[in-house]
Amino acid sequence: MTHIALAGGALLILIGVWGMLTKKNIIRxxxxxxxxxxxxxxVLVGLGHLKNRTAPIIDSDLPREAAASRVVDPVPQAIVLTAIVIGLAVTAVLLAFALKLYQSRKTLDISELREGNND
Amino acid sequence: MVKKAFAFTLILGMGLLFYQLYRQRSTSTDLNKTARYYVENGPKETGSANVVTSVVVTYRGLDTLGEVTILFVAASIIGFFLKNQRNRKLEGAPGETSELLHTGSVFLVPLIFLLGVYVFVNGHLSPGGGFQGGAIIASGTVLLFLADPSIGAGRGVIHVLESFSGMLYVGLAVAGLFLAGGFLDNRIMPLGHFGTLLSAGAIPVIYSLIGLKVGAELSSILYALKDAKE
Amino acid sequence: MLLALLAILIVVMLAAAVLALEHGKLLIGVIAAGLVSLIASVIYVILAAPDVAMTEAAIGSGLSTIMFLYVISRLKGDTHG
Structure with missing residues (x-):
């Protein structure tokens, strides 16, 4: 199960990089x-997943003593939790830049946005 | 065309790199040392039933503080770039949105805020916490903006809430330095009975403050983007 | 059973990702990117990470999509390509 998730995540990364490298429109x-x-x-959450284990939350079904042998790795989950929020902040900054660029140049096509082409 | 071929080659290289990493990864069926420590000692030391919460708020709390700071910087940059931009078309025309949306938002927005507060207050017991609760609160604010585009009085409240919760968060973190074992130690308050709402020391308080701060910052980012002119 | 579900979800997620980049209309691209996040949050639940799933559902597919929609609503006519 972990393997499929890792492969899917890696392919999604490659698709994203493909989009960043070949697209002309800044929003794209x-x-x-x-x-x-x-x-x-x-990929990060997939790396922390272990087979046949449950979420790292202690409750009546998961006693504290048995937890270490029955839960998945909590550290990647904690990292990804903060990474998602940072990702949103970075996306928001990128969008604000794109909006500002559109307001001054009236286009979002990077092939028309050359240095010195300041009309 | 050359550019696309170059990009394709790069993607292929990255894919090969990923495949090599995948082949070399350790196929352990047990937790590693750090994770084992957190799972075995986290509930006992911090009193939090959710191990992810104890890692985010206490063990790796400094990362969370830095992360909230990054969010604040991002909100400031966006506010600086898009300041003084008012969409004239939307301003001062409260009758423009549909009556259904307006009436619905009156009932739904308090419930959405309540759900957000529930999510971050229970962060140490169940899945959820400050980031999720803050995002839910920001969604409620978006509904508020949609229902009443002329709303502007909320900005002051957002900024006060943001500064207040941020300062209190740092204050609690420093209090841990003097009253307990170190910066961001949650044992400045009694740990209480494991598994109840008022337990885990300062974790519910800190996570609530993080929730308010994240909610306020995301709301101000959305407000700035909404108000940008064409 | 869970394995088959995960495989299907990942195939749909990758298809949505390609659609997000290649569809001619920017609006549909943005919605498809939100779909990718939504499916990713279901994948996190299957991978025993409910905290991450909640965050991704609220932030990745909710607020992020709203931000993109706010921005493309400010672009007059340039919503292709």
Whole structure:
């Protein structure tokens, strides 16, 4: 199960990088970045997953003593938790830049946005 | 065309790299040392039933503080870039949205805020916490914006809430330095009975503050993007 | 059973990712990117990470999509390509 998740996450990263490298529209590039981000998170969570184990939350079904042999790795989950919020902040900054660029140049096509082409 | 071929080659290289990493990864069926420590000692030391929460708020709490700071910087940058931009078309026309949306939001927004508060107050017992609760609160704010585009009085509240919760968060973190074992130690308050709402020391308080701060920051980011002119 | 579900979800997620980049209309691309996040949150539940799933569902597919929609609603006519 872990293998499929890792493969899917890695493919999503590759699709995201493809989008960032080949697309002309800046909004598309930002979409590519957000896909890259999601793929990275899937890979990280997949690396922390162990077969036939449950979520790291102690309750009546999961006594404290047995927890270490029955839960998945909590550290990647904690990392991804913060990474998702950071990803949103970075996407928001990128979108604000794109909006500002559109307001001054009236286009989002990067092939028309050359240095010195300041009309 | 050359550019696409170059990109394709790069993707192929990255794929090969990933495949090599995948082949070399350790196929252990047990937790590693750090994770084992957190799972075995986390509930006992912090009193939090959710191990992920104890890692986020206490063990790796400094990362969370840095992360909230990054969010604040991002919100500031967006506010700086898109400031003083008012969409004239939307301003001062409260009758423009549909009556259904307006009436629905009156009932739904308090419930959404309540759900957000529930999620971050129970962060140490169940899945959820400050980030999730904050995001839910920001979704409620979006509904508020949609229902009443002329709303502007909320900005002051958002900024006060953000500064207040941020300062209190750092204050609690420093209090851990003097009253307990170190920066961001949650044992400045009694650990209480394991598995109840008022347990886990300062974790529910800190996570609630994180929730309020994240909610306020995401709301101000969305507000700035909404108000940008065409 | 769970394995088959995971495989199907990942295939749909990758298809949505390709659609997000290749569809001619920007609006549909943005919605497809939100779908990718939504499916990713289901994958996190299957991988025993409910905390991450909640965050991804609320932030990745909710707020992120709203932000993209706010921005493309400000682009007059340039919603292709």
């Amino acid at each position: 590039i930002i979409i590519g970045f957000s896909l890259f981000d999601t793929g990275l998170h899937v």
